Structure formats: structure tokens, C-alpha cells
Amino acid sequence: MAATIKDVARESGVSVCTVSRVLNNTYRNKVSEETRQRVLDVSKKLGYRPSLIARGLKGKTTNLVGLVVPDIAASFVANTLMGIQSVAEDYGYSILVYATLGNPQKDIDYLRILQEKRVDGILWLPLNQPIHEVFEEVANDLHVLQIYNHLEGLKAPALLVNQFKGGYMATDYLIKKGHQRIAHFSAANVTDMHGVQRLTGYKEALKTHNINPDEQIIIETGYHWDGGYKAAERLLKLPAKKRPTALFASTDMVAWGAIKRFKQAGLSIPDDIAVVGYDDIYIADKIDPPLTTISQPKEKLGQVAMDIMLQAISGEPMTSMLFDPELIVRCSS
Amino acid sequence: MAATIKDVARESGVSVCTVSRVLNNTYRNKVSEETRQRVLDVSKKLGYRPSLIARGLKGKTTNLVGLVVPDIAASFVANTLMGIQSVAEDYGYSILVYATLGNPQKDIDYLRILQEKRVDGILWLPLNQPIHEVFEEVANDLHVLQIYNHLEGLKAPALLVNQFKGGYMATDYLIKKGHQRIAHFSAANVTDMHGVQRLTGYKEALKTHNINPDEQIIIETGYHWDGGYKAAERLLKLPAKKRPTALFASTDMVAWGAIKRFKQAGLSIPDDIAVVGYDDIYIADKIDPPLTTISQPKEKLGQVAMDIMLQAISGEPMTSMLFDPELIVRCSS
DNA sequence: CTGTTAGCGCATTCAT
DNA sequence: ATGAATGCGCTAACAG
Numbered sequence: 001m002a003a004t005i006k007d008v009a010r011e012s013g014v015s016v017c018t019v020s021r022v023l024n025n026t027y028r029n030k031v032s033e034e035t036r037q038r039v040l041d042v043s044k045k046l047g048y049r050p051s052l053i054a055r056g057l058k059g060k061t062t063n064l065v066g067l068v069v070p071d072i073a074a075s076f077v078a079n080t081l082m083g084i085q086s087v088a089e090d091y092g093y094s095i096l097v098y099a100t101l102g103n104p105q106k107d108i109d110y111l112r113i114l115q116e117k118r119v120d121g122i123l124w125l126p127l128n129q130p131i132h133e134v135f136e137e138v139a140n141d142l143h144v145l146q147i148y149n150h151l152e153g154l155k156a157p158a159l160l161v162n163q164f165k166g167g168y169m170a171t172d173y174l175i176k177k178g179h180q181r182i183a184h185f186s187a188a189n190v191t192d193m194h195g196v197q198r199l200t201g202y203k204e205a206l207k208t209h210n211i212n213p214d215e216q217i218i219i220e221t222g223y224h225w226d227g228g229y230k231a232a233e234r235l236l237k238l239p240a241k242k243r244p245t246a247l248f249a250s251t252d253m254v255a256w257g258a259i260k261r262f263k264q265a266g267l268s269i270p271d272d273i274a275v276v277g278y279d280d281i282y283i284a285d286k287i288d289p290p291l292t293t294i295s296q297p298k299e300k301l302g303q304v305a306m307d308i309m310l311q312a313i314s315g316e317p318m319t320s321m322l323f324d325p326e327l328i329v330r331c332s333s
Numbered sequence: 334m335a336a337t338i339k340d341v342a343r344e345s346g347v348s349v350c351t352v353s354r355v356l357n358n359t360y361r362n363k364v365s366e367e368t369r370q371r372v373l374d375v376s377k378k379l380g381y382r383p384s385l386i387a388r389g390l391k392g393k394t395t396n397l398v399g400l401v402v403p404d405i406a407a408s409f410v411a412n413t414l415m416g417i418q419s420v421a422e423d424y425g426y427s428i429l430v431y432a433t434l435g436n437p438q439k440d441i442d443y444l445r446i447l448q449e450k451r452v453d454g455i456l457w458l459p460l461n462q463p464i465h466e467v468f469e470e471v472a473n474d475l476h477v478l479q480i481y482n483h484l485e486g487l488k489a490p491a492l493l494v495n496q497f498k499g500g501y502m503a504t505d506y507l508i509k510k511g512h513q514r515i516a517h518f519s520a521a522n523v524t525d526m527h528g529v530q531r532l533t534g535y536k537e538a539l540k541t542h543n544i545n546p547d548e549q550i551i552i553e554t555g556y557h558w559d560g561g562y563k564a565a566e567r568l569l570k571l572p573a574k575k576r577p578t579a580l581f582a583s584t585d586m587v588a589w590g591a592i593k594r595f596k597q598a599g600l601s602i603p604d605d606i607a608v609v610g611y612d613d614i615y616i617a618d619k620i621d622p623p624l625t626t627i628s629q630p631k632e633k634l635g636q637v638a639m640d641i642m643l644q645a646i647s648g649e650p651m652t653s654m655l656f657d658p659e660l661i662v663r664c665s666s
Numbered sequence: 667c668t669g670t671t672a673g674c675g676c677a678t679t680c681a682t
Numbered sequence: 683a684t685g686a687a688t689g690c691g692c693t694a695a696c697a698g
Contacts, residue, residue, distance in 0.1 A: 002451075002474050004691055015669045020693060032667060047470050052449045053395060054691035056386050057674050072418070073411040081405050085432050089439075094450065097430045099418050106422075116385045117427065118335075137380050141335050225619055256619060283616060286558055286589060337675055348685045353677060365683060387675035390690050 003046040012042040019043070023050065056118065065309055066096045066114035068107060069125040075281055076298045077125070080147070083302025084123065091310055093120075102191065104129035111138045121309045126151050127191040143312040147305050149193060157318040159305050163194045166294040166325035167201025170248045170276045173292075173327055175209045179246035179274060182206070183217035185231050185258065187250040198250050198278060217244050221254050228257025236265050245273060246333070252277035252284050252293055259287065259332065274333040290330035297323050336379040345375040352376070356383065389451065398642055399429045399447035401440060402458040408614055409631045410458070413480070416635025417456065424643055426453075435524065437462035444471045454642045459484050460524040476645040480638050482526060490651040492638050496527045499627040499658035500534025503581045503609045506625075506660055508542050512579035512607060515539070516550035518564050518591065520583040531583050531611060550577050554587050561590025569598050578606060579666070585610035585617050585626055592620065592665065607666040623663035630656050 005023075009016040014035060022031055022039040031039075042048075056062040065088060069077050081097070088095055096119060100106035107124075108131050114122050121143035132154060138144060139156050150158035174182050184202045187195035203213050219234060221227030228249055235243065235258075249255035255277030259269055267273055269289050277284065280295035301323060312318040338356075342349045347368060354364055355372040364372075375381075389395040398421060402410050414430070421428055429452060433439035440457075441464050447455050454476035465487060471477060472489055483491035507515050517535045520528035536546050552567060554560030561582055568577060568591075582588035588610030592602055600606055602622050610617065613628035634656060645651045 002448075006691075016692080017670080017694085018668060021668090024693080026693085030667060035667080047473070049445070049449045049474070051390070051451050051691055052446075053386050053389050053451050054674090055693080057384070057390050057676090057690090058692050058694090059674080062386060072405075072414050073408065075406065075408070075411075078406040078408075078411045081430070082432060085405070085430070089431075092446075094429050094431070094446065096427050097414070097418070098422075098427070099415060112382070113385075113427065115335075116382045118384050118386050140380065141382070225616075253616075260619070260621070283558075283586075286593070288593070288621070338677095339675075349676080350678080350686080351684060354684090357677080359677085363683065368683080384675055387690090388677080390674090390692090391676055391678090392690085 002051075003048040005048070005050065007046055008039065008043050008048050011046060012038045014039060061120050061313065062118050063093050064096055064117060064119040065093055065306070066098065066110070066117070066119045066122040067124075068098045068100060068110045068114070068122060070100050070102045070127060072097060072099050076279065076296065079298035080302035080305075083299035084306045085302075086299075087303050087306040087310070093306075093310070100127075102127060104131050107131050108134045111135065111144075114138075115141055120313045121145065123147055123305050123309060125149060128152070128193055129191060143309060143318060145305060145309055145312070145318055147301065157308075157320040159301055159308070159321050159323070161296045161301065161323045161325055163197035163325075164201040164204070166278060166296075167198035167248070168205045169201075169325065169327050170198075170278065170294050171202045171205035172208070173329075174246045174248060174274060174276060174333065175205065175211070177246070177274065177333065179244075180211060181214070181217065181242075181244040182211075182246040182248060183219070183235060183244040185219050185221040185228055185247065185249040185251075185254050187223045187227075187254070188220060189222070195250050202248055216242070221250070223251050223253065225253045225257035225260075228254035228259075229261045230257075232258035232261035236261070243273075247273060247275045249275065249277050252279045252281045252287075252291060255291055255293070255332075256287055259289075259291075270331070270333050276333050280328055284328075285330060287332070289332045292330045292333035293328050295326045295328050297326075335384075336381040338381070338383065340379055341372065341376050341381050344379060345371045347372060394453050394646065395451050396426050397429055397450060397452040398426055398639070399431065399443070399450070399452045399455040400457075401431045401433060401443045401447070401455060403433050403435045403460060405430060405432050409612065409629065412631035413635035413638075416632035417639045418635075419632075420636050420639040420643070426639075426643070433460075435460060437464050440464050441467045444468065444477075447471075448474055453646045454478065456480055456638050456642060458482060461485070461526055462524060476642060476651060478638060478642055478645070478651055480634065490641075490653040492634055492641070492654050492656070494629045494634065494656045494658055496530035496658075497534040497537070499611060499629075500531035500581070501538045502534075502658065502660050503531075503611065503627050504535045504538035505541070506662075507579045507581060507607060507609060507666065508538060508544070510579070510607065510666065512577075513544060514547070514550065514575075514577040515544075515579045515581060516552070516568060516577035518552050518554040518561055518580065518582040518584075518587050520556050520560075520587070521553060522555070528583050535581055549575070554583070556584050556586065558586045558590035558593075561587035561592075562594045563590075565591035565594035569594070576606075580606060580608045582608065582610050585612045585614045585620075585624060588624060588626070588665075589620050592622075592624075603664070603666050609666050613661055617661075618663060620665070622665045625663045625666035626661050628659045628661050630659075
């Protein structure tokens with residue numbers, strides 16, 4: 001189908017080798033200008049494109065990096081991917097994307113496939129699931145960098161955002177604003193450790209300021225809007241003196257759901273109850289009131305991840321890294 | 334680094350060929366059970382993984398499909414990618430993802446690279462930009478399927494969603510609700526034809542019902558929240574009798590911005606002014622009031638796109654297709 | 667300045 | 683039932 005280097009060689013009456021030299025500019029000026037031009041012309045005429053896969057077979061690297069994540073449509077993942085892409089591009093690298101939908105079997109499958117594809121490295125957003133053996137095998141073969149999460153007991157580098165600190169910052173900020181009763185809507189399920197880390201940060205901040213956490217206003221809500229809405233309802237049923245004056249939600253969506261419910265109950269935000277979210281989703285500033293939240297360096301993390309991967313590929317060791325989240329103060333607090 | 338088929342062969346004292354047979358189950362039962370087991374064991378012990386790139390070089394297909402889009406973080410793109418991924422996976426295909434950020438030069442670069450990677454096909458979301466020559470060359474070499482948009486004059490199949498119809502449906506719905514003065518916030522820029530098609534649908538619906546479009550309430554706003562907010566302000570300055578009773582916005586975000594401004598002016602939605610958006614972004618039902626909007630089959634389109642691509646790869650011709658959008662009625666209208 | 671040769675990892679005739 | 687030989691497209695020593 002596609003023209004090969006042989007076709008070009010035959011058509012221009014030179015050897016395959018000369019064609020390769022011309023096209024790759026190896027041994028510059030070691031090919032006569034005349035031959036050079038002829039090869040170039042024929043190559044263009046035939047629409048010749050070198051096969052990167054043949055090159056990959058020959059050489060040591062495929063210029064491919066795999067990305068394995070639970071869900072591409074999760075906005076922070078998409079943003080991270082954009083970051084990865086932007087630096088990958090500069091170095092002639094391409095990204096192979098896989099979504100596991102939280103199914104650990106797929107993590108295994110994809111890691112395997114990527115290995116077979118001979119990618120130069122894998123960026124992996126693991127959930128807290130038992131696939132250590134496979135991982136070890138794969139990581140033994142190529143560079144694997146964990147992002148956002150890391151599996152306990154895996155001696156593999158990870159690029160993380162300090163979720164504990166995020167939880168701490170949000171809570172500490174509210175306390176310093178004068179709040180003493182601060183509720184927390186958590187998403188502390190077992191497969192994603194972020195929620196429990198944020199929760200831990202929350203408790204630590206309370207402790208630092210000598211406030212006893214009250215389990216009555218720490219509610220498991222999951223990640224979604226509805227969870228926040230319903231949990232807010234529970235808060236509203238509390239006797240007045242038990243009611244919190246502030247809320248730290250584990251997710252912007254949860255915060256939003258809660259805000260909605262609070263407003264329906266006639267409460268005003270932030271006067272009656274202050275709210276801080278987490279994630280800085282792209283519509284956080286459009287919520288009414290604009291949401292104070294914790295922001296993670298999404299694109300940045302993607303860029304750095306790819307940078308580190310590139311370095312690893314060129315032989316340097318990979319380093320783990322811990323990013324700090326950032327408090328974005330808006331009007332909801 | 335990684336073990337090759339040779340290593341396995343040597344280690345298990347058989348020929349490369351036999352290993353290949355065992356691992357691929359070719360000529361079933363033509364290999365003695367004993368040899369078979371030995372090969373399998375050694376293979377596992379060495380952690381052998383066949384190189385798909387060698388296989389790709391040998392064979393005719395690489396099991397790779399490229400995806401070129403302006404922006405992965407755009408939510409409808411991410412959803413489409415999920416659809417693509419889900420079927421690709423079932424057929425052992427992998428997706429190479431590229432974002433052009435609207436830069437036509439990158440469309441060219443990526444198309445080229447993908448060609449060199451010898452992908453089996455490309456799913457391409459083109460903007461309305463002049464890269465026809467390159468496209469023709471690439472498409473001559475492998476399957477290219479346009480999605481969401483199609484370039485004028487390109488004899489290449491496309492999977493589209495009927496934007497005209499979406500605009501028509503939204504407007505027609507509002508008219509049937511009794512509205513006579515319906516504003517439109519458009520995003521009719523030249524690189525993305527969706528906006529103009531929606532606008533055209535809007536005008537056509539008006540015409541069908543014998544309503545003259547009033548350019549005064551057709552405002553170019555772009556895609557973003559701010560555009561809607563500001564345009565709403567212009568509407569509010571209109572003398573009362575000139576003011577529209579309904580708005581069809583080219584984007585949910587624009588609709589949301591407008592709603593915000595209307596509410597600030599003390600108007601109630603939908604009583605004072607009904608609003609219909611476009612896209613059905615995932616938070617459309619969380620807006621206050623929940624937004625009536627036009628929904629596109631995002632994941633579905635991705636799935637079908639990949640299906641068609643797979644068919645094309647297996648030799649059948651590709652067919653264009655036009656999906657219908659759907660009106661989702663919520664409370665804002 | 668240019669061509670010959672070999673080899674990357676694998677699947678596939680064709681022999682044995 | 684198994685092995686030797688070949689070729690996929692390309693690059694890189696090595697010759698000439």
C-alpha cells in the first residue's frame with residue numbers, strides 16, 4: 001500500500017541505504033547534491049513516509065508513552081492529559097490512552113498490552129487495588145510512573161498532590177475565618193485514597209486548633225452533587241446549636257449540591273454557612289456564590305510527569321514528587 | 334532488556350518457530366504437549382511478552398487508531414473518546430491521542446505522524462481550515478474518518494450530528510411554547526461550523542412559523558459563560574416591548590451566563606424569559622433552574638466511529654452518517 | 667560518495 | 683512434531 005524505502009530506492013536508482021541517509025540527513029554532505037535532490041523528489045512524488053514502527057523495531061525506543069487512567073472524561077484527567085500531550089509533542093512522543101473505568105482487571109490488561117506495544121514508559125493513575133504482581137513484572141521491563149495515587153508497598157516513583165495538605169489548608173482557612181464548628185463531607189472510599197487523606201488533613205487542622213472533631217457532622221457523601229445535597233439535608237435537621245457554621249466538602253460537586261440545599265432552606269452563603277470545595281473544576285467560579293476551593297496543578301502535573309518520563313527514558317533515574325495544592329478564595333467562604 | 338522470542342527458544346531448547354507456534358496456538362496439537370508446557374513455563378519464567386511492534390512490521394495491521402481533536406479537555410471530546418475506547422478495547426485496538434488546540438499546522442503534523450506510525454486509521458475532528466492537500470495524501474494511504482465536523486470539498490466520510498436540526502428543534506420548541514420573540518446567542522465563528530448551522534436552524538424555524546428574525550436579538554457571544562452574561566446585559570437594555578421572552582443559546586455555558594445575568598436583573602426563569610441551551614454538559618441539570626438543552630450522542634458517536642473504522646480496516650467501505658440531536662426538556666423553558 | 671550486509675522480533679512457508 | 687530460512691522496513695557498520 002504505502003510506499004517503502006525500497007520503492008524510493010528503486011525509482012531513483014540508488015540503494016536503500018542512500019535513501020535512508022538523505023532522508024535522515026545522516027553524514028551530512030556525504031551525498032552528492034544531485035543524488036540528494038533526486039531522492040527527495042522521488043520520495044515526495046511517491047508520497048513516501050518512513051515507517052516509525054520499522055524504526056522502532058530496529059532502534060531502542062518507540063517514542064510511545066502509555067497513559068492508563070480510570071476515566072478520561074473526569075475533568076482533571078483530561079486536563080492532565082493536555083499537559084502530558086503538550087510536552088510529549090515537543091519531543092516527538094505520542095500518547096496511547098486507556099481508560100479502566102475502575103476495573104482492576106483492566107489495569108492489568110492495559111499494562112500488559114502497553115508492555116507488548118513496547119512503549120518507552122507508562123504513566124499510570126492507579127486505584128487502590130491489588131495488582132502488585134503484574135505491576136512488578138511490567139515495571140521491571142519499562143518505566144512506570146504513578147500519578148495522583150500510589151499503591152501502598154510499590155517501590156515505584158509517584159507524582160502526587162498533597163491531599164492531606166489540601167484538607168488541612170481548607171479547614172485551617174475556615175478556622176482562621178473564625179469558624180469553630182466545621183462539617184466535612186467526605187469521599188473516603190477504599191479505592192481512591194484522596195478522600196481519606198483530605199479527611200485526615202481536616203481532622204489534623206481541627207486538632208491543631210484544639211477543636212474536637214464531631215462525627216455527627218462528618219458525613220460520607222461520595223463524589224457527586226446528589227451526595228452533597230442529601231448530606232446538607234441531614235445537617236439542616238440538626239438542632240440549631242449543633243449546626244455547623246462552615247462546611248469543607250471533598251469535591252466541588254458535593255459542595256455545589258450542598259450549597260443548593262442550603263439556599264433552598266433559606267440560608268445565605270457564606271453568612272449563614274461558609275463552604276469550601278475541592279478540585280477547582282472549571283465551573284467553580286460560575287457557581288452562585290463562586291466557590292472557594294482547593295486547586296490542584298493538573299496540567300502542570302501532566303507536564304512534569306512527561307518530563308520525568310522523558311528523563312527516565314534517556315537513562316536518568318525517576319524521582320517521586322509531591323505537589324502542593326492551592327487555596328482559591330472566592331465568595332462562598 | 335525485555336526477553337525476546339529467541340531467549341525463550343534458547344532457554345527451552347527449541348526453535349524460535351516452535352515458540353511462536355505454542356504462544357499463538359497455531360497448528361493446534363501439532364506441538365507435543367511436553368514441549369508445549371516447557372515453552373509455556375520458560376516463557377512465563379522469563380516474563381516474555383511478544384513485541385507487538387515486530388508483529389506490526391511483519392503483518393499488515395498495527396492495531397492502532399489515531400484520534401486528532403482540537404482539545405481533549407472539551408467535555409464532549411472526552412466523552413467521545415470514552416466511546417471510542419470502549420469498542421477499540423473489545424477488538425484489541427489502541428488509541429493514539431493528539432490535541433491540536435485549533436492550530437491547523439498541528440493537524441498537518443499529527444496526520445503525518447500518524448501516517449508514519451502506520452496506524453490503521455485516523456478519527457479526525459477537523460476545524461474549518463485549509464489543509465486539504467495534506468489530508469488527501471494521508472487519506473490516500475489510510476482510512477480517515479471525520480467526526481463532528483467535515484471539511485468542505487473533502488471526499489471523505491464524516492460522522493456528524495445534525496446541528497441545523499438541533500437549532501431548529503430548540504427554536505421550534507420555544508415557538509410552540511408560545512414564544513414569538515426569541516433571541517439567539519450564537520457562536521458562529523469560521524473555524525467551527527456548528528455555530529452557524531445552529532443559527533441557520535434557528536432562522537429556519539422562525540421562518541417556518543412566519544416570524545421575522547430580528548438581528549437586534551441575534552448576538553455573537555462565542556462559547557463561554559462570559560459571552561452569555563454580557564449579551565444578556567445587552568438584551569436587558571432593550572425597551573420592554575423589544576425584549577425577547579425566550580432565548581436559544583448556542584452553548585450551555587453561554588445559556589448559564591445569560592441566566593445568571595437575568596436573575597441578577599430580577600427576572601425569573603422561565604416565566605419572564607425561557608432559556609434553552611446546547612450540549613447538555615454534565616452539569617446542565619444542576620444549573621438553577623435545570624437547563625433545557627439539546628443533547629448530542631457523544632459516547633454513541635465515538636462507538637459508531639470506531640465501529641465504522643474497524644469495518645473499514647477489514648476492507649469494507651466507510652459510510653457517512655448523520656446523527657440526530659435530542660431535546661432535553663428541563664425547567665428553564 | 668555510494669552500495670552490501672546484517673540484524674531488530676516475529677510469523678510463515680517449506681523442509682525434514 | 684520440529685527446525686531452517688525468509689522477509690517485513692529500516693538503520694548502521696563496513697566496504698569499496
